[in-house]
Amino acid sequence: MPTSSDALVVLDKVNKHFGDLHVLQDIDLTVARGEVVIVIGPSGSGKSTLCRAINRLETIDSGTITVDGEVQPQEGKALAHMRAEVGMVFQSFNLFAHKTILENVTLGPVKVKKEPKGQARDEAMALLERVGVANQAHKYPAQLSGGQQQRVAIARSLAMRPKVMLFDEPTSALDPEMINEVLDVMVTLAHEGMTMIVVTHEMGFARKAANRVVFMADGRIHEQATPEQFFTNPQSERAKDFLSKILTH
Ligand SMILES: Nc1ncnc2c1ncn2[C@@H]1O[C@H](COP(=O)(O)OP(=O)(O)O)[C@@H](O)[C@H]1O
Numbered sequence: 001m002p003t004s005s006d007a008l009v010v011l012d013k014v015n016k017h018f019g020d021l022h023v024l025q026d027i028d029l030t031v032a033r034g035e036v037v038i039v040i041g042p043s044g045s046g047k048s049t050l051c052r053a054i055n056r057l058e059t060i061d062s063g064t065i066t067v068d069g070e071v072q073p074q075e076g077k078a079l080a081h082m083r084a085e086v087g088m089v090f091q092s093f094n095l096f097a098h099k100t101i102l103e104n105v106t107l108g109p110v111k112v113k114k115e116p117k118g119q120a121r122d123e124a125m126a127l128l129e130r131v132g133v134a135n136q137a138h139k140y141p142a143q144l145s146g147g148q149q150q151r152v153a154i155a156r157s158l159a160m161r162p163k164v165m166l167f168d169e170p171t172s173a174l175d176p177e178m179i180n181e182v183l184d185v186m187v188t189l190a191h192e193g194m195t196m197i198v199v200t201h202e203m204g205f206a207r208k209a210a211n212r213v214v215f216m217a218d219g220r221i222h223e224q225a226t227p228e229q230f231f232t233n234p235q236s237e238r239a240k241d242f243l244s245k246i247l248t249h
């Protein structure tokens with residue numbers, strides 16, 4: 001387990017309700033700098049809410065969430081600053097439809113970080129090169145495949161130089177043949193040392209890139225283990241039941 005000095009994201013007794021639904025229940029989770037954590041669990045268990053809370057897209061009712069030692073601000077400029085430190089990639093690619101691929105990637109650095117346009121453009125082209133879509137820079141999102149769009153979404157997040165990247169089921173909206181081109185970018189990112197929290201059921205990615213698997217069900221963390229331990233020898237009944245369902249198809 002990480003020590004407090006290299007902890008990058010720390011959730012301490014985080015609780016959240018949606019009305020009567022206790023969607024996050026006393027969540028304690030520490031993610032170390034450079035660590036890759038997979039969050040897995042049944043639909044409705046609170047995985048997306050967890051990601052959104054870390055990125056402050058959702059408020060929490062109690063507990064604290066710190067990113068690099070700073071408690072998350074509630075609002076205003078401090079919040080915009082914090083959001084820039086936490087990149088997020090969603091299941092739906094969420095690119096701006098009426099902007100080109102290049103504009104999608106330069107927008108944040110220019111508007112939020114006040115980077116000079118030329119510099120933002122050079123950095124964006126380098127990132128698009130890294131994710132393998134530099135030759136699509138002047139097209140619009142609808143002209144790209146789902147896999148290409150999701151790689152652009154990753155480049156767009158990276159352009160803000162985040163300290164941690166959150167991925168919420170980044171491949172579950174993709175046609176099967178496009179899943180690996182996105183996972184390959186994520187594996188490379190993990191091997192380069194990016195701190196990542198990834199909601200995914202892709203066991204291949206978990207085995208190649210993850211340090212730890214966190215199993216969630218009903219708003220709680222039931223189990224944490226290495227990918228090898230978790231997938232071959234889950235301890236809790238909930239995890240055994242869940243794995244028996246996803247492994248049979
Ligand atoms: N904005 C919301 N308002 C009310 N209920 C919500 C909202 N967002 C999510 N929920 C509920 O919270 C639970 C957890 O949702 P979610 O975090 O999306 O789970 P997961 O990502 O694990 O499938 C679900 O029962 C869902 O219906």
Ligand SMILES: [Mg+2]
Nearest residue numbers: 047048049169
């Ligand atoms: Mg979800």
